[in-house]
Amino acid sequence: MKILVPIKRVVDPYSRVRPLPDGSGIDTTGIKFEINPFDEIALEEAVRLRERIGDVEIVAVSLGTSECEEQLRKALAMGADRAILIETDQLYDPLGIANELAALAQEFQPDIVLMGKQATDDDCNQVGQMVAAILELPQATFASKVETVPGGVRVTRETDEGHETLELNFPCLITTDLRLNEPRYVALPGIIKARSKPLDRRPAVTSSSPKIRTVRVEAPPARQAGRMVTGVSELVAILKDKGVL
Amino acid sequence: MSKLLVIAFAPDEAVRSVGFAQAVGLPYDILFLTGEPATDLGADRCLAANLSEVPPADGIARFLADFAAEYSHVAALSSMRSKDVMARVAGRMRAGMITDAIGVESPSVFRRPILAGSIIETVETLSFPILLTFRPAGFPKPERTGASSVELIAATIVSAATRVAQTAQSGTRPDLGQAKVIVSGGRPLRDAETFERVIGGLADRLGGAVGATRAAVDSGIAHNELQVGQTGKIVAPDLYIAAGISGSTQHMAGIKDSKVIVAINKDPDAPIFEFADLGIVADLYDAIPAFVQALGDS
Ligand SMILES: Cc1cc2nc3c(=O)[nH]c(=O)nc-3n(C[C@H](O)[C@H](O)[C@H](O)COP(=O)(O)OP(=O)(O)OC[C@H]3O[C@@H](n4cnc5c(N)ncnc54)[C@H](O)[C@@H]3O)c2cc1C
Numbered sequence: 033m034k035i036l037v038p039i040k041r042v043v044d045p046y047s048r049v050r051p052l053p054d055g056s057g058i059d060t061t062g063i064k065f066e067i068n069p070f071d072e073i074a075l076e077e078a079v080r081l082r083e084r085i086g087d088v089e090i091v092a093v094s095l096g097t098s099e100c101e102e103q104l105r106k107a108l109a110m111g112a113d114r115a116i117l118i119e120t121d122q123l124y125d126p127l128g129i130a131n132e133l134a135a136l137a138q139e140f141q142p143d144i145v146l147m148g149k150q151a152t153d154d155d156c157n158q159v160g161q162m163v164a165a166i167l168e169l170p171q172a173t174f175a176s177k178v179e180t181v182p183g184g185v186r187v188t189r190e191t192d193e194g195h196e197t198l199e200l201n202f203p204c205l206i207t208t209d210l211r212l213n214e215p216r217y218v219a220l221p222g223i224i225k226a227r228s229k230p231l232d233r234r235p236a237v238t239s240s241s242p243k244i245r246t247v248r249v250e251a252p253p254a255r256q257a258g259r260m261v262t263g264v265s266e267l268v269a270i271l272k273d274k275g276v277l
Numbered sequence: 278m279s280k281l282l283v284i285a286f287a288p289d290e291a292v293r294s295v296g297f298a299q300a301v302g303l304p305y306d307i308l309f310l311t312g313e314p315a316t317d318l319g320a321d322r323c324l325a326a327n328l329s330e331v332p333p334a335d336g337i338a339r340f341l342a343d344f345a346a347e348y349s350h351v352a353a354l355s356s357m358r359s360k361d362v363m364a365r366v367a368g369r370m371r372a373g374m375i376t377d378a379i380g381v382e383s384p385s386v387f388r389r390p391i392l393a394g395s396i397i398e399t400v401e402t403l404s405f406p407i408l409l410t411f412r413p414a415g416f417p418k419p420e421r422t423g424a425s426s427v428e429l430i431a432a433t434i435v436s437a438a439t440r441v442a443q444t445a446q447s448g449t450r451p452d453l454g455q456a457k458v459i460v461s462g463g464r465p466l467r468d469a470e471t472f473e474r475v476i477g478g479l480a481d482r483l484g485g486a487v488g489a490t491r492a493a494v495d496s497g498i499a500h501n502e503l504q505v506g507q508t509g510k511i512v513a514p515d516l517y518i519a520a521g522i523s524g525s526t527q528h529m530a531g532i533k534d535s536k537v538i539v540a541i542n543k544d545p546d547a548p549i550f551e552f553a554d555l556g557i558v559a560d561l562y563d564a565i566p567a568f569v570q571a572l573g574d575s
Contacts, residue, residue, distance in 0.1 A: 045527070049392050058396065126364075127373055150508065154391050154398075156376045158364040161334065165368025170335050170437035173361045176501065186441070192357045192510075194444030194502045198333060201437065210491060210508060211501060243373025243407075247386065247399040255533070258554040264567040267539065267557060276458070276516040276537050277483070277572075 033087065033202075035078040036142035037112065038133055039094045040068040041103045042153040055248035067103045070148025072110070073208040076215040077178055078146050079111035085180060089113050091140060095132055097121050101231065109218040109226035117233045125242035126154075130162030135237050137167055142203060144185070149174050149207040160207035170200040176211040279384065279405075281305040281350040283320070284341065286331050286362075288312030290354045293455075295319060296416030300381040301350060308344070308430070310337070317421040326432040331358060336436030338365035344430070345370070345406065350384065352409040355511065356454075359410050367408040374408040375400055377511075379415045393507040394530035414513035414534040451486045453505070458485030459514045459535075461505060463522035464492035465561065472498045475565050476520065482569050488512065490528050506531035520561040524549025541565070 043049055044064040052059050067075075075092065082088035092107035094100040095118040104115040118132055137145055145164075150157035164171035172187035176195070179186045184201040190209045200206075261267050271277040281303045285291040291307050295318050298305040306322040307314070314325045331337055341362065345351045351366065353359040355377050367374040380388035382399065387409070391398045453459065460483065462476035472493065480487045489499035491506060505512055507527040513534035520541045522528060529552055532538060540553035541564045550556045557564055 043392070045393070048526075049395050051396055058392070125373060127367065127371065130368055152393065152507070155393070155507065156374075157360045158367065158374050158376060161338075161361065161364035162368030162374075164335070165338060165365045166371075168335075170333070171361075171365065172438065173334070174357060190357065190501045191443070192502060194447070194500060196443035197441045199439045199441055204438075209501075211495065243402065243404050244375060245401050245403055247401050249391070249396050249398050252390065252394060252397050252533070255538075255552055256554075258538070258550070258552070258556060260550070260556045260558065262557075264557070264564055264571045267555060268568070268571045270555060271516065271537065271539070274537055 033081070033085065033144070034089045034091070034140065034142040035081065035144045035146050036137055036140055037071065037075045037078050037090060037092050037107070038145075038147045038159070039071045039075070039092050039100075039103050039107050040148070040151045041065050041094065041096055041100045042068045042151055045069060045152040051249045051251055055250055057249060065099070065102065067106055068148050068151045068153075070150060070152070070208050072215040073210070073212050074146045074148050075107055075110050075112060076213045077208060079216075080213065081178070081180070082111070091116060091142070093118065093133065093136055095120065095124060095129055095236070104231055105223055105226060106218065108229040108231065109223040110216060112229075114229060115231040117231065118236050119233050120236045120240070122236070122240040123242065124240045125244050126156050126158040127162055127243055128238065128240045130159050130166055131238045132236055133159070133163050134166040137163065144203065145169070145205040147205070147207055149209055160205060164205040167205070169203055169205045171205045171207070172198045172200055173207040174209040175206050176209050178206060178212070278347070279303050279349045280347070281352060282345050282348040283307045284351065284353040284359070285309045286311065286353065286356070286358050288314065291315055291318055293413045294352070294354050295419040296413060297352065297378070297381070297411045299419055300416050301352075301384055303350065303384055314427050316424045316427060319419065319422045320425055323425045323427050324430050325427050326430045328432060328434070331362070332434045333436040333438035333440055334361045334365050335438055336434040338362050338369055340432055340434050341366045342369040349405040350407055350409065352411060355410040355412050363408050363410055370406060370408070372406045372408055373402055373404060375402065376410050378409050378411040390530065393526045394533055395526055412511055412534075450480060451484070453486045453488060453503070453510045453512050456486035456512070456514050458483045458516045459488050459512055460485055460518045460520065461488035461490070461522060462493055462499065462520050463490040464496065465521035466493060466498050469498055475561065479518070479565050479569055482572055483516075485514070485516075490522055490525075519549060519553070520565060522549055523547050524552055
C-alpha cells in the first residue's frame with residue numbers, strides 16, 4: 033500500500049502572533065515553526081497503518097521554500113520512508129496547493145492520501161476536499177478512527193451531531209481530526225538518524241495563479257477588560273442586571 | 278451575472294444565512310437540500326431538493342457544482358458539514374474559497390479570522406465563482422419579507438462513499454450554535470458522569486446548551502460534538518459560562534462573539550480572566566452548586 037501525507041510548515045500553534053505594523057503579514061520574529069498538528073496526526077496514522085498491516089510505503093510531501101525541509105526531516109524521523117519538497121517561493125492558495133498535490137498523487141498513485149483537516153495558521157480547511165475533488169476520490173474528512181477493510185477503509189468521522197462511519201474503496205482521501213491518535217514523540221537522535229532517508233527536491237508543475245489574495249492582516253478588536261466578582265450572589269445580580277439570566 | 282446562491286444543508290440554516298446574504302448585497306436564491314423550505318426570507322428563488330439526508334460529500338458536491346454553475350457566489354453557514362462539502366464543490370469547480378467569513382467589505386472582499394482568531398485577515402477574491410462559508414454572529418438578523426414560491430429541484434445523487442452508521446442529534450438541549458446560554462467545562466471535570474451532573478445540571482437550570490474544551494473531549498469526559506474552539510464549534514451566546522477552563526487561544530477562538538463571558542477558575546492567574554467579562558476565583562465544585570442555589574432563591 034502507498035500513502036501520501038502532505039506536511040505543512042506552520043507557526044507554532046502555542047505561540048502568540050502579532051501582525052506586522054504595516055499589516056502585510058505576521059511578525060515571525062522569534063517564532064518557532066512546526067509541522068501542522070493535524071498533519072502530524074495524519075503521518076502518525078500512516079505509520080500505525082504500516083505497523084498493523086506491514087507493506088506500506090509512506091511519502092511525505094511539502095510545498096514551500098527550502099525551510100520546509102526542517103518539517104520534512106521530522107516527518108522522516110516519525111516514520112515516513114521518503115520526502116518530497118516541491119520547492120517554490122511563490123504564494124499558493126488552497127486550490128493551487130491542491131493542484132500541485134493532485135499532480136504528485138497522479139504520479140505516485142497512492143491508495144490513501146492522508147492529510148490534516150486544516151492548517152492551524154490559515155484555518156482554511158479546504159485542501160483535502162479540493163484534492164479529493166480534483167482526483168475524483170471518495171473522501172472522509174475529520175477522521176477519528178481508521179480501519180482497513182478488504183479493498184478499502186472504514187472511517188469514523190466527527191460530525192456536527194457526533195459521529196458517522198463511511199466506507200471508502202481505494203484510492204481514497206482521509207483528513208484527520210484531533211481524536212484520531214496522539215503522535216509519537218521523536219527525540220533529536222531520531223531526527224539525526226533520519227538524515228540518511230531520501231528527501232528529493234523538485235519544482236512546482238503548476239504556476240501559482242491564486243484565486244484569492246490576502247489584502248491585509250490586523251489584530252482583532254480587543255475585548256473590553258472584565259472584572260472580578262467575589263461571590264455567586266454578586267454574579268447572579270450582575271447577570272440579571274445585564275439581562276442575560 | 279452576479280448572484281448569490283445560499284445553500285441550506287438543514288432548513289433552520291436558511292434564516293441564519295440571510296444576514297450574510299444581505300451584507301453581500303447581491304440578489305440571492307436559497308437552495309434547501311433537506312426539509313421544509315421557508316419562503317419569507319427575501320430570496321428571488323426558493324429551491325428545494327427534498328433530500329431525506331445529505332449524502333456523503335463526493336456525491337452532493339458533484340450535484341452542487343453542476344447546480345451552482347450560473348452563480349458568482351455560493352455560500353453556506355459554517356459547520357463541519359458545510360466545510361466537508363463546500364471545499365469539495367470549490368475543488369470540482371476549480372474555484373477559490375473563503376472559509377469562515379465574519380465580515381463583508383464588498384462582494385469580492387471579506388474578513389475572516391486566522392491563527393485561532395488571533396489575527397483577522399482581509400481577503401479578496403480574484404475570480405468568480407467564489408465559494409464561501411460564513412459565521413452568522415456578526416451579521417444582523419433580517420426582517421422576514423415577502424413570500425416566494427417553492428421550486429422543486431430533481432437531485433439524483435450517487436456517492437462513491439457509503440455511509441454505514443451515524444449518530445442522530447440527541448437530547449433536548451438547544452443547539453450550541455444557536456443557544457442563548459452555554460455552560461462549558463474543561464479538564465478538571467474528572468469523568469463523564471461528573472461533567473454531566475455539574476455542567477449539564479447548571480445548563481439545564483438555565484435552559485442552555487453544554488460545551489467543552491478539547492482537553493475534556495480528549496479525555497472522554499465530554500462528547501466530541503460539544504468541543505468549542507478553533508477546531509470545534511464556534512458559538513455566540515448571550516451568556517457563556519466557562520468552568521475549569523484555562524483560556525487557551527484555541528478555546529477562546531470559539532467564544533469571542535459571546536456577549537458576556539463568565540469564568541470560574543480556582544487559579545487567579547488563569548489566562549481566561551484576561552478575556553472574561555466577569556471572573557470568580559473559586560473551585561467550580563463549590564461555585565456551581567452555589568450558583569444553582571442562588572438562582573433557585575430568586
Ligand atoms: C491544533 C490544536 C487545536 C485545538 N483546538 C481546540 C479547540 O477547538 N477547543 C479547545 O478547547 N481546545 C483546543 N485545543 C487545545 C488547547 O490548546 C488547550 O489545550 C485546551 O483548550 C485546554 O483545555 P482546558 O482549559 O479544559 O484544560 P487546562 O488548560 O488544563 O485548564 C484547566 C483549568 O481548570 C482550572 N481548574 C482546575 N481545577 C479546578 C477546579 N476544581 N475549579 C475551578 N477551576 C479548576 C485550572 O486552574 C486550569 O486553568 C487545540 C490545540 C491544538 C494544538
